[in-house]
């Protein structure tokens with residue numbers, strides 16, 4: 516492929532959401548329109564952050580990408596295939612710690628691969644590779660209850676990545692962590708995105724986290740959730756910077772932060 520064609524292929528979305536709406540049946544004839552007409556695309560290797568006020572439907576959108584929820588109308592496509600259920604091409608990391616407490620870190624990371632039929636000899640090497648990537652080599656034989664919250668989330672990330680997903684989906688993965696651990700985890704995620712070239716869609720309502728991590732922010736408005744705007748943090752010049760203070764120091768950071776704060780306030784004023 517020529518360099519120009521390669522660049523175009525990089526830009527073309529691998530994941531597309533086309534006019535997605537979702538109504539939940541609340542019983543007794545009542546329905547709740549959670550999201551309506553949500554359309555956007557995610558390019559290969561992109562870190563796309565979905566940001567918006569509580570209840571605007573961020574988790575609903577992510578769960579649809581994971582195939583855990585079906586849209587009432589509209590279509591989701593990944594690499595030209597319709598998403599109609601969960602699949603190995605997608606991995607999800609949740610806010611709550613989801614490791615198995617009775618298995619060591621290594622066994623936890625190996626577990627998903629075992630389910631997916633990866634041979635035992637290969638599982639061990641792959642587990643060790645991803646445990647190293649998230650900086651837990653010394654704790655490979657420890658049990659999740661012996662780890663801090665940040666370390667447990669690193670186990671979840673290693674376990675998900677070990678399955679080799681094309682798309683890593685994360686729903687407020689650092690929401691339960693203290694500020695310092697959260698900041699280290701954000702930096703680790705940028706490093707992982709760079710080294711594994713995995714496409715990532717992450718949900719957060721933390722503005723600073725969104726600006727630091729995102730190649731593109733999809734801002735959702737509330738009730739029923741829709742895409743209010745897409746924001747590309749141009750001030751990063753398309754570069755991934757792993758030190759957070761360097762990003763905050765860049766010209767243009769405060770401007771985008773103010774822009775998003777205004778959007779959040781507009782949405783908050785709707786109730």
Ligand SMILES: Nc1ncnc2c1ncn2[C@@H]1O[C@H](COP(=O)(O)OP(=O)(O)OP(=O)(O)O)[C@@H](O)[C@H]1O
Pocket residue numbers: 539540541547549567568569570571572573574575576720
């Ligand atoms: N299974 C369900 N049944 C009924 N209503 C639901 C269901 N799941 C979500 N909802 C509703 O859909 C709307 C969007 O919920 P969702 O969890 O996607 O929001 P969110 O943006 O992730 O919120 P938060 O930031 O608080 O996590 C909410 O009004 C919620 O009550």
Ligand SMILES: [Mg+2]
Pocket residue numbers: 573574575
């Ligand atoms: Mg949510």
